[in-house]
Amino acid sequence: MNTLDDPLKVVSGLEPAALNSLAEDGYRRNRHDDLAMMAAEGHSPATDGSHRARAAQRWMFAKPRWSLAAVGLAAAAAAAVAVAALPAGHPAPVGGHPPAASPSAVTASGFLLTSAEVAARSSEAAGTYWYVKERHYDGTAAAKVGKSVGESKNKKGSYKDFGAMYASTEESWTGQRRARTIVNEDPVFTFASEADKARWESAGRPPLMTAAGPGVTKPVTSDYTMTFRWGVGSGQLTLAEVRKLPTTAAKLHKVFLLMWNREPDKAGAVGLKNPTFTQYLVAWAAQLLDGPARVGTKAALYRLLAEQPGINLVRDLTDPLGRTGVGIGDGAGDYLIIDPGSAQLIDYVAHPVQPDSTVRGVGVSEYIASGWTNHLGVAP
């Protein structure tokens, strides 16, 4: 008789042996560089206790993975980009171009092709740092107020769960080898219900986690001296590699298809159990349309998306900032929201949406501004 007294034994038996070998391998390869990075940074013990863990969607480390050379298309990269003057102020305002991508062209394919034409008419520019200002809406929970080395051992910690949401703005400057982030700007906390808020208040308003640490209400600036990448799953491109991406749909398709075929963990890369190539492309679009890709690449990406099956269109979506755009869905409930006037990506929404509605709640990312600048800390 097959009797089970403790299911934890089954879980233990499922532990892959590869975890230990991969961890050991990673430790041996990374130890020297990691400690060297710390040594180069020097040591200034944190005095404010702020938790500086910021895991932005594009922050990755200088470990070579896919490169255009690896996919054999470096020679296919276009000639030198014509460098225009940096924008004097803000990047091109949303909706500031002659409207061409009318959502009355009801098919997703039609809208995407029109967006390609609009995008292709944008001014090409370049600079040292790609700047992005974005606002995210995430779930959060009460943080621990606990003891640490040096604190009184009598001080005890406590945790509470609440249905809290945290919205904050982030700015980032990303160069080829340097970057700066400012996180936790304009933080706002809300609760799923009045009852949840009452529980939090009754508990003494314990500090809620933010991008800058528990209960931190001020922005935190972090500087990095490493290479950051844009990408999905194993496919990770440096700023220079993003700039070299092809400007035709056919060649861009070849690049992404090669990365897709080489991706060892497609489900993990896209976040779906059985993702399609279309969904993989939409994930890339979320990275590149608000990224430092050339105008031609963005236009080509729109044309490539227009050719894909399984994409749906949802009209008249308004974001929390009051901007209205067209939703392009990947068939699994995630949406890019695109301004039809400029073909700029203005939002990413990780939940289903309804036409003629306002998108809100956990899983919304608003892209407020982006562009090139030559100075860290200075917006375009």
Place this chain on the structure above:
Amino acid sequence: MDDPLERFAGVYDTYYRNVLRYALQHAEQGTAEDVASETFLIAWRRFPAIPEPPLPWLLGVARNMLRKQAGAVQRRRALTDRIAALTARADGFVVDAGDFVVERAAALDALASLSEHDVEALTLVTWHGLNPAQAAEVVGCSVRAFTVRLSRARQRLTKALQSADHDPAQGRAAPFRSPSPSTMGK
């Protein structure tokens, strides 16, 4: 030992593999290594003001980073797909849990039928060797809440395994349910 980096290297040497093992459970190798390295860089910036023992705090930092990394496309993670991807033929066809023997595929199916929170609770106390208090710190809930979560996860897994045992022809389980905002950890 007065040099802070030398002292911190001891923390790194002791816990890096633990953090990387945790990250590998949730992300492909390159991303997992980046998360592990960034976790220790953050710890270095706070050192020596990191909690003692540091492992639950380190895993909590990595967990937060992994959730935000997933937030790039703001999706739920197929945790058992990662486990399946890491499982090699050498891991065996059968899981032997004392008097209970089950095919690895059936056991994975049973695990896949649970919520992401359930799987996380079960793997934190088994694969990562944390006690309930430490695991509660990682996920950002009270010890009592975690103990209840673990107990329910064990019950649900037991039911799923026994159901599979009685009906080996049972099809693949339903996919994960995303955690609700009210239960999302730090």
